[in-house]
Amino acid sequence: MAEALAKISQVQDWGMIQIRADLTRAGDAIAGAAGVALPGQGRITTDGSRSLGWMSPDELLLVLPRAETAEALAALQDALSTEHALALDVSDMRAVFRIQGAKALDVLMKLCPADLAAMPEDGLRRTRAAQVACGIWREPGGYVLIGFRSVTDYLRGILTGAAAPGTQLSPR
Amino acid sequence: MLTLTCPYCGIAAEETELQPGGEAHLKRFGPGSTDEEFEAYLFARKNPKGVHFERWRHAYGCGKWFMAARDTATLQVFGTYSAQTPHPTPEIVAAIRAHRPDWQPDWTEAPADTPAESLNA
Amino acid sequence: MTETGPFRLPRGGRLIDRAYQLPFRFDGRQMRGVAGDTLASALLANGQLMMGRSFKYHRPRGPIASGAEEPNALLGLGQGGRFEPNQRATTTPLVGGMATTSQNCWPSLNADIGAINNWMYRFFPAGFYYKTFMHPRPFWKHVFEPIIRRSAGLGKAPTEADPDKYEQAYAHVDVVVVGGGIAGLTAARDAGRDGKSVWLVEQTPHLGGRTPTDHADGQARVDALLAELRGMANVTLRRSTQATGLYDHGYLLVRESLADHDPNAGIPRQRLWRIRAGHVIVATGALERPLSFAGNDVPGVILASAVRDYIDLYGVAPGRRIVVVTNNDDAYRTALAALDAGLEVPVVIDARSTAEGALPAAVRARGVRVLTGSAVAGIKGGHGVEAVKICAHSGSGQVTETVDADCVAMSGGWSPVVHLWSHCGGKLNWSDAQSMFAPDPNRPPTGADGKAMASCVGAAAGDLLAAELTGAQAEAATMPVWVMPAHATRKMKFKMWLDFQNDVKVSDVELAAQEGYHSVEHTKRYTTLGMATDQGKVSNINGLAVLSNALNQSIPATGTTTFRPPYTPLTLGTIAGEARGEIFQPLRKTPMHGWHESHGAFFEPVGHWRRPYCYPKGGESHGDAVAREIRAVRASVGTLDASTLGKIIVKGPDAGKFLDMMYTGMMSTLPVGKCRYGLICNENGFLSDDGVAARLSEDTWLVHTTTGGADRMHGHFEDWLQCEWWDWKVYTANVTEQWAQVAVVGPKARVLLERLGGKIDLSPEALPFMGWIEGEIAGIPARVYRISFSGELSFEVAVPANRGLELWEKLHEAGRDLNVTPYGTEAMHVMRAEKGFIMIGDETDGTVIPQDLGMSWAISKKKADYIGKRAQERSFMTDPGRWKLVGLESLDGRVLPDGVYAVDQGVNANGQRKTQGRVTSTYMSPTLNKPIAMGLVRHGPDRMGEVLEFPVAGQESYKARIVDPVFYDKEGSRANG
Structure with missing residues (x-):
């Protein structure tokens, strides 16, 4: 055969965080909190452990080890607290x-x-x-x-x- | 089966990745409008043989609605552009004119002051 | 080599390997072919000229072609689930052990009873069906139709599921060349040299097309091209791959045969390629046309090109003594091929007054008589050719000579294969010089950029000789010959076939013209010309030429019928691709799906979801199971898997304002920590979805939609946000599948949940009705909504999807002594109906507004606007006579049938009884032990106590009294536990 x-x-062990924000305004803050560079249109950046994908002009997807999800979500929400933005755990x-x-x-x-x-x-x-x-x-x-x-x-x-x-x- | 380039993603998507949304640039009439205005908004649609403006959603993609200017008879696509504009952009009008010199826009208000590019952050 | 048939030639056969003999069966008889044979060549080698019978007259038929255009040699292939009717013997590679059957004959191919139609041909002219079966009227249903249905159709449909696998694949290619003849190979080479990604697809298993057969150094020319092409990494050659259609924007469908020849290979039988081509080069060659002479359908009358194909490609003699009849030079190649193979050519009949080119000269030099200005007056023989009657072409058929022969090689000229060019709008020009339609390069099919998306080369472009590529010498012009002889009698025209498969003759087309069918499209449908499985590949041009002559107009004035895909029939399996069996469609499963399965759930589809309808125990009926589940919930506690409910996050400074526009009610005033039921309408005012929204924080709401409405409502929200109020600051996210949701319902619901323990206060004080709270249940992070769709004390518990099963199992473990019962969608439906709650899709059908359902309480009077508000002000919507929601109480204890109408006095303009309402939900209530129903009735709420009549065919009319739609717990006290 x-x-x-x-x-x-x-x-089974990946976590995912959906982020919606004005990427021109909040891009640096997101990249900083996520620990991965901001991807360009249609791209995905990675540091080997975490990846940050461009989903739409105002949406990113952070992919990371499951265990780090809660902490990363808190960091993102903190970084975006002064922005009109949305960060959600969508791992499940x-x-x-x-x-x-x-x-x-x-x-x-x-x-x-x-x-x-x-x-x-x-x-x-x-x-x-x-x-x-x-x-x-x-x-x-x-x-x-x-x-x-x-x-x-x-x-x-x-x-x-x-x-x-x-x-x-x-x-x- | 059409292919249209999503102005937000910059990629050519085929019709099965898209959701059609009918005529573009409808002006909404709500409470306070006359029966005639509301009827026209709700039911009257252009059905031209030739240049037409349509809404499409990149459903199996970024999820964004965009506009397409195309010829309903030849299926030539003159361009796609942001949905956040009340009228086709000057670039789209120019692209249509380049192929259909006799075509006249049927709107009278000033064209949108927001070019499509500025929305592609 | 008699073991592979008496008609196998001792030498030759470019495509066969005589070392590998392949046994096969035809109508049960054992035969032998060789590797490389088609079914047709193998049958011919075995002397089996007759391969089927025609559709209408059941005339005996042999092959007339050697390729995809074959109208006659259609066989049933395979057995059981693999049986496939109408397969062309000329394109089917012979496989060892193949079982084949002839079609359209009973009891056998040689003695077919249906052939009686043949003797009745005068009574079966064009339009026979339309004319005959009109009167008397009752005869159609009871006499004509049953007989016609039994004898209609070609071949038999298989009765078992197709065991083969199929697949599809997508490709994006710069240039696709269709056709592997010399013009296609050259075009592929040129595009390949330009560095483009190139595919060349060829319908047969062989590259080179006609060139090796027709031209002296053809094989060498083809080999040189192939050598260069095979060295190009950017060029892909796919054989046994049929381009079936060209569609908008360069979408090209191509069927690749993978295991047609080997059903046991364990791989898909065929693959459908869905190609996006930057440009399509149509190199599909040309097809030879038959000549219309009396008896041109007798087995053994074969296209001249096919005769030399059988000789040259397969080493098979279609006959021993071959008469050639032609109107062009090309057919003389057949005479030469036959002579080279040692066969007799007694005479060449040429309709032209002179034949002085190089090819006729070469034939004459071999001692063959060439009769110019001549024609075939008739064929002697029934099941095969015995002799050819010859006459002057200019006359009306007086026989001058009869020549014995067992095969006639006919050529009426060539037609470029323009199907792909024409599928998507490419236009044609008529060429008088070559008697053919050829592509007009100035009117191509155009693509997204407005430029040509296809071009034609070689014979497909009208360059029949392609002399530059083939090295062929110039040939004399083809003479247009549409009827042979020119002044044939009416009786002869009854025997001149145009469409061989559907039995359409010259006489039929002339009759259609005489009866007023002047449009070629009408004539096609009236006579069925070109409507058979071969789609008229060899018959259409001849047919429209005959029509043009009958109408006394030019051929281009008549025009062609529309060329439509597919070029050759596609089997349904290929179109379905991978979508069959378990993956026919995506089945959506909740995190608890496996538990439901293992606990005997009977599932019902809700959109693509599968939800438990009920959980029958032992031999319990579904109805009994539903009743048991309801009683358990009302008495103690039950659980419903509500994970499928849509869940959409709406967040932002403008979220409240936005939701006020989406819902008929007010969402912006909802306090944090509270839930509110809301209705969503479309701009027409009609009810579209409903559900409970919860305010999670100052700027965030979570809204629930119906199971089927999640994607639709999310799309609806995004549509308005993106296209109307794009300056509003709102983000939405569809998080339906992030959460598993369990409705814990019944008087013991709180008791059960509290047993699981956790950091959460579910007391009425901490969590009142229509509130929500966050915390932990059984160690699982949870959000609990106190909402009720059953009227009972009810908690909807949402936990991360990965922990949904854990929660569900813990509930069932902890609640064993409470008789905790899983319940399904039907119990949910009945319980909500007992409470008079509406269901989207039951009480609504796209024409119902909230006001019809007595839900004005859910419509804000304060708001200036919401989607649907203006529409609900239209006079039709405010008409007091609208049908409105009421309860219906059956008078005789029978459950009202779903969807039945209440009749009114009088009849409408069509003489039908007037109606005044209909049943929208109807059940036997196990709680109340009586039937309950809801319905929409003309100003029903004003008519409490009135009795309506619901007639049902074959039964005594149902009668029901109009009552309040809330049947159970009218005070609503049970929701408080």
């Missing part, structure tokens, strides 16, 4: 999958209408995977895909199906 195109695994409403392997892109190309091959190295792309919303960025050896918690089984199903052995996209 041939190998799967990529290893699909679920990440996400499902996170790693797609690892040389053919990881093939797996995503079967599910997402976005041109992920053309995504910048540090890009973050919000799109859909088959019938559900998702966000995608690169990590060493593959990709991270985040979606909503309620459709975790669906996401696992479509990712595993798309990674089925022998289904690489290169012409045979």
